[in-house]
Amino acid sequence: MAKNKLSIILENIEPQERLKQIINFSNSIEVDPHVPPRRYYRSGLEMVRMANVYYDEGNYENAYCLYLKFMTLFLEKIREHPDFNSVPAEVKAANKAKLREVLPKAEKLKQKLLEIYKEDYNNYCVKLKQIEKEAEDRRKRNQLKRQDDSRQLPQGPPSEFVTAQIPSPIDGVYYPDTNSSGSGTIVPSAPDLPHPYESDISFPTIPSFDRSKKPSSTSLTDKYDTDVLRAVLVPSKVMPWFENLAQSNTNKNIETCGILAGKLEKNQLIITHMILPKQNGTADSCTTTNEEEIFDFQDQHNLITIGWIHTHPTQTAFLSSVDLHTHCPYQLLMPEAIAIVCAPKYQNTAFFNLTPNYGLQFISNCRKTGFHPHPTDPPLFKVADHVKIENAPLEVMDLRK
Incomplete structure (x- = not known):
């Protein structure tokens, strides 16, 4: 063994x-x-x-x-x-x-x-x-x-x-x-x-x-x-390719989101696929639809959900209250799950996860919906320090078409 x-x-x-x-x-x-x-x-x-x-x-x-x-x-x-x-x-x-x-x-x-x-x-x-x-x-x-x-x-x-x-x-x-x-x-x-x-x-x-x-x-x-926490390997192509696919929405001040999936190999999680599902976006939110299509694609390719990615068309890279609630189920089911936020206006990208000793439990117990204030001390989220960016292959499936 x-x-x-x-x-x-x-x-x-x-x-x-x-x-x-x-x-x-x-x-x-x-x-x-x-x-x-x-x-x-x-x-x-x-x-x-x-x-x-x-x-x-x-x-x-x-x-x-x-x-x-x-x-x-x-x-x-x-x-x-x-x-x-x-x-x-x-x-x-x-x-x-x-x-x-x-x-x-x-x-x-x-x-x-x-x-x-x-x-x-x-x-x-x-x-x-x-x-x-x-x-x-x-x-x-x-x-x-x-x-x-x-x-x-x-x-x-x-x-x-x-x-x-x-x-x-x-x-x-x-x-x-x-x-x-x-x-x-x-x-x-x-x-x-x-x-x-x-x-x-x-x-x-x-x-x-x-x-x-x-x-x-x-x-x-x-x-x-x-x-x-196992390391999460993120192909360097993820961010620029996603921003390019989201460009038309970004020009209209509409958020775009995608699912990050991949495999487990030698005790590290490797993102191999980026899936853009059918979705409805606004200036500060994005909701996926037809989730069965995502599930079917992942089953066909034997993929594990590792996180998600979305844009902030006019804001900086951070997790809003809605983002925190969106990410919480991902991290409850996969402790290493990450949220990537792309802020093209500020040419900034960041990798986040909920703080495991406080933020994860706090958000899972919060029953509020929509945008609402959260306390900031102690912090509810942090930069994901278990992320490794490498020049690795990536496949994209755009289900919006």
Whole structure:
């Protein structure tokens, strides 16, 4: 299995407990009653697509998490949505077919992960014993060195010498002070080793606990959330091509919007397609129509929704209150989702997302519609710093024609 940062830092957890944390993390998904249920069903298909990519790349942990989220969402949580009964029967039927495909795959993956976790834990225990043996060997070598040094000391009247009392080793381990020529320093644990977030070396440290106790575990959610956002690769052609396609609307002071879709590859989201749906625009808003056309195109090309793009014909690049509410469902379903705003009058383009620790929750709880004031402190949105712009291929589908 390709090891990621998450799997490296959890190697010291017993296999069953580690699997339990993965399951608990994956089950912590909630349904927002203000997000249309059709969006959840669309997101579910994309969730399975991403899980399949992870599985093919050997990233079984992330694949299993997404399969579990999909099952939790559509076996349990989606029924809590107040508009669940409005979902067309054919959509529910397609979803059930996908569940029948995912369930056995997830069960086999669970057993595979358990075997991998057992191997990881056994390797961890071997390394831990090796470190403890090396520490004991150092203690014995230093003890012998002190005995040799004491025999070589010159003899003289007892009154001329003061005998220093050497403290007992803590936890039975003695470590010499390499920066001193004295007799040594007692420390309670092994020297610092590379943190798994800073190095590719997977090397355990000696935990400071009683040897008779099991290694303690840290919350999976805490560890996973420290590195949750995957990079989003944006082809450099997106912005100039979109502004060119929107030019006729821009000249009339009408906003234009588009959908950014693509694929997951090697744990980064790559925008490969820009879709311009049928839409209705005004000077400060844009609404898509005929969304089924978008869905059909994405299904045909196996695409994941990664964000959206729109123009501000006469204003600068920012997210208005309406923009914030438009973007919220995208980011609730895909944490990395971005909003690109093109301001041709000011020759400015910016990439935004809602602040995950405040803005996302605030906007999802806001029931106001249309343009309305929001507090600005703390900020509700920020520049998306997980975006990478590269000279990559791009396909455009203009459904307005």
